[in-house]
Amino acid sequence: MAQIELEQICKTFSISKRPEGRFSLLRGAFVRTRETVRALDSISFSIQEGELVGYIGPNGAGKSTTVKIMSGILTPDSGRCTIMGRTPWTERVAHVSGIGVVFGQRSQLWWDVPVNDSFSLLKDIYRISTRDYNRKLSELTQALDIGSLLKTPVRQLSLGQRMRCEIVAALLHSPRILFLDEPTIGLDAVSKLALRDFLKQENSKNAVTMILTTHDMDDIEALCSRVMVIGHGKLLYNGSLGSLKERYSKLRCIRATLEQYTAAFDVECSERIDVDANTWTVWFDPAKTAAHTMIERLAKALPLRDVIIEEQDIDKIIAAMYKEMCI
Amino acid sequence: MNGIAATLKTCLSIFRIKTAESLQYRMAGLAGATTSIFFALIEITVYTVFYKYSSNQNAGLAAGLSLRQAVSYVWLGQLLFLMQPNFIESDILGKINSGDIGVELCRPLDLYANWFARTASTRLSPLLWRGLPIIFFAVIMPPAYRLELPSSLSGMFCSLISTVSALLLCTSFGMLACSVRLGIAWGEGPTNIIMLAGSVLSGAYLPLQLWPGFLQGFLLFQPFAGYLDIPMRLYLGTMPPSDAFWAIGLQLAWALLFAAAGKAIMARKLRNIVIQGG
Numbered sequence: 001m002a003q004i005e006l007e008q009i010c011k012t013f014s015i016s017k018r019p020e021g022r023f024s025l026l027r028g029a030f031v032r033t034r035e036t037v038r039a040l041d042s043i044s045f046s047i048q049e050g051e052l053v054g055y056i057g058p059n060g061a062g063k064s065t066t067v068k069i070m071s072g073i074l075t076p077d078s079g080r081c082t083i084m085g086r087t088p089w090t091e092r093v094a095h096v097s098g099i100g101v102v103f104g105q106r107s108q109l110w111w112d113v114p115v116n117d118s119f120s121l122l123k124d125i126y127r128i129s130t131r132d133y134n135r136k137l138s139e140l141t142q143a144l145d146i147g148s149l150l151k152t153p154v155r156q157l158s159l160g161q162r163m164r165c166e167i168v169a170a171l172l173h174s175p176r177i178l179f180l181d182e183p184t185i186g187l188d189a190v191s192k193l194a195l196r197d198f199l200k201q202e203n204s205k206n207a208v209t210m211i212l213t214t215h216d217m218d219d220i221e222a223l224c225s226r227v228m229v230i231g232h233g234k235l236l237y238n239g240s241l242g243s244l245k246e247r248y249s250k251l252r253c254i255r256a257t258l259e260q261y262t263a264a265f266d267v268e269c270s271e272r273i274d275v276d277a278n279t280w281t282v283w284f285d286p287a288k289t290a291a292h293t294m295i296e297r298l299a300k301a302l303p304l305r306d307v308i309i310e311e312q313d314i315d316k317i318i319a320a321m322y323k324e325m326c327i
Numbered sequence: 328m329n330g331i332a333a334t335l336k337t338c339l340s341i342f343r344i345k346t347a348e349s350l351q352y353r354m355a356g357l358a359g360a361t362t363s364i365f366f367a368l369i370e371i372t373v374y375t376v377f378y379k380y381s382s383n384q385n386a387g388l389a390a391g392l393s394l395r396q397a398v399s400y401v402w403l404g405q406l407l408f409l410m411q412p413n414f415i416e417s418d419i420l421g422k423i424n425s426g427d428i429g430v431e432l433c434r435p436l437d438l439y440a441n442w443f444a445r446t447a448s449t450r451l452s453p454l455l456w457r458g459l460p461i462i463f464f465a466v467i468m469p470p471a472y473r474l475e476l477p478s479s480l481s482g483m484f485c486s487l488i489s490t491v492s493a494l495l496l497c498t499s500f501g502m503l504a505c506s507v508r509l510g511i512a513w514g515e516g517p518t519n520i521i522m523l524a525g526s527v528l529s530g531a532y533l534p535l536q537l538w539p540g541f542l543q544g545f546l547l548f549q550p551f552a553g554y555l556d557i558p559m560r561l562y563l564g565t566m567p568p569s570d571a572f573w574a575i576g577l578q579l580a581w582a583l584l585f586a587a588a589g590k591a592i593m594a595r596k597l598r599n600i601v602i603q604g605g
Contacts, residue, residue: 068429071429071432071433072432072433073429073432073433073600074600075598075599092432093435093436093437094435096432096433096434096435097435099433101430101433103429103430106425106426106427106429106430107427107430108430108433110344110348111348112348112351113344113347113348117344117347118344120340121340121341121344124336124337124340125337125340125341125434125435125436126434126435127333127337
């Protein structure tokens with residue numbers, strides 16, 4: 001049996017709405033209409049131990065709701081969910097001792113006391129033995145390079161420093177599953193790369209299953225072997241990132257820098273050509289024409305200075321996909 | 328049994344970290360102490376006027392509280408008043424409103440126990456930075472304004488135990504208000520009024536013994552006497568130490584009742600809680 005299994009999970013929220021039109025502000029104070037929103041509409045998937053899965057979708061698609069249900073803090077309206085043999089919301093306390101959660105926009109550290117104090121509180125909360133605690137803490141401290149931060153109050157940490165501490169806090173009790181809800185939000189490039197490296201390592205070394213929700217497609221590309229796309233509460237795609245790209249971005253492009261400006265003319269087998277000053281962007285379908293053939297053709301026809309072959313930007317693919325799926 | 332011991336240990340850790348956090352705010356404590364001392368002096372002046380110049384000068388004594396005892400009541404009242412839940416703990420309220428309660432629920436720990444420990448710490452920690460200066464000031468005052476020594480050693484001892492029970496009672500009532508507030512977006516008004524009523528009935532504004540005679544039976548048995556009035560009576564000796572057993576028992580019984588109610592309400596609300604924010 002898979003480590004995580006969701007079957008037909010549904011969750012609705014009711015949202016109160018202010019009436020529209022004249023005097024709506026005033027009328028809204030007396031009458032309120034309620035509207036039911038289907039946050040999750042029959043979501044089913046399963047995840048094996050040790051997988052690193054990206055969970056993406058536009059804002060409000062239901063990502064966080066799914067994570068909240070899987071971490072046992074929300075009860076769905078209907079459906080079945082089994083994680084490590086338990087139903088999260090009925091056996092919450094037993095369930096959460098085996099999982100770690102990082103919410104990028106919330107903190108689990110105590111704001112006004114040194115980081116170390118928060119960690120030793122977690123040691124007591126998760127009932128970690130002193131030996132295990134010291135071993136794991138020194139291992140994580142080294143990997144994430146936070147040794148010098150342990151005595152600093154959390155309020156004085158930068159966002160990147162804090163996020164590294166948050167990750168340590170989530171992993172101290174050696175969870176088998178780690179939920180990461182937008183862990184790289186607001187981080188600079190260096191912190192992001194360091195964090196990704198660490199997550200990858202932790203996943204391969206300790207076989208920690210990770211589920212990552214994010215809007216940063218580079219996160220997904222760097223980390224995830226599988227992606228699930230959710231929109232309007234429905235699971236729209238569940239598979240590898242490669243086949244997602246194949247499906248939504250068949251074309252590849254050659255960016256050619258020329259010696260001088262040359263007006264566009266048709267090149268055999270090209271799908272589209274954009275010209276911007278002395279740069280040509282030539283789109284072609286790699287299934288029909290090999291890249292080197294295309295370059296050869298360009299080299300014959302144009303004064304080339306430099307050539308780069310690019311895949312379509314992943315952000316653009318996802319945007320195109322959201323558009324196509326009408327979400 | 329093992330589970331309960333472990334939970335208690337965890338709660339103690341939460342209590343410790345929260346207290347360590349609160350004790351950093353020295354200046355706030357000292358500033359608060361100034362307010363308390365100012366109000367204590369005004370109250371003492373008012374009592375002195377009533378006791379000395381009223382048309383029925385024996386009314387206070389007839390109620391069993393002398394002027395000297397009333398003065399001590401004011402000082403200790405300012406101290407124990409700090410323990411009363413007059414509002415829901417701001418940390419916890421913030422977590423309810425912002426949805427950070429989700430993080431708390433990701434811990435393998437009963438939420439009620441977790442927050443009880445936090446609230447208890449918030450109730451107790453002002454006693455240090457704000458409470459100590461009050462007591463210091465109260466002892467060095469001129470005789471007519473001074474805090475008296477306890478009536479007897481056994482009375483002092485009973486009063487201390489009763490103060491610990493008062494802490495449990497204050498915390499469990501604060502937690503009841505907090506459980507009611509959980510998942511509701513109608514603001515602080517209603518819970519604040521309930522808590523203010525507790526404050527008035529505790530004797531913090533007027534010692535319960537000075538309330539009308541026909542109310543005395545009710546006043547002693549209602550839950551909020553346990554906040555402040557019972558430890559105070561034991562200290563002043565207006566309640567003999569031989570009565571301490573049932574009086575403290577009464578405090579604990581109310582605390583237990585509030586805790587049970589709070590826990591039940593919280594359990595029901597958590598079943599269909601909405602975690603705010605993405």
